[in-house]
Amino acid sequence: MIKRAKSIEDFAVGSRQIPSSIVFASLAANAIGPGYSMGLANKAAADGYIWFVIFLAFSLQTLLVGYFVAPRLRAFSNAYTIGDIMGYRYGKLVKYISGLLSILLCAGFVGAIANASGNIINTVLEYHLFGV
Numbered sequence: 001m002i003k004r005a006k007s008i009e010d011f012a013v014g015s016r017q018i019p020s021s022i023v024f025a026s027l028a029a030n031a032i033g034p035g036y037s038m039g040l041a042n043k044a045a046a047d048g049y050i051w052f053v054i055f056l057a058f059s060l061q062t063l064l065v066g067y068f069v070a071p072r073l074r075a076f077s078n079a080y081t082i083g084d085i086m087g088y089r090y091g092k093l094v095k096y097i098s099g100l101l102s103i104l105l106c107a108g109f110v111g112a113i114a115n116a117s118g119n120i121i122n123t124v125l126e127y128h129l130f131g132v
Helices: 008-016 018-033 034-047 050-075 082-090 094-132
Strands: none
Touching: 034 050, 082 094
């Protein structure tokens, strides 16, 4: 049965009642994107295995953040975003700077995904239309 969000807590964190398996699956699906699938393959083909080590280090960093940082976030029970946490800890200015940096980072991700999608479409259509 689908429940409607009635508060910001329902919307942002599912009233903190989402099973950990669903949270893990959602985070894993978000982390494995064009950077892992196309970026790693492209960089490794061009420059060698150093990019495999770099991406492995990124995965290790993610695990370390989950182990050391995530448990400390429970202290901020009224926070729903990283900006909220930064605001509680360092003030409103830092909260707004965090929000702006988050928007810029997400815009960069959108740009990278659009570029990758354009490259795929270009390659497929060029091969299909011109028989290259």
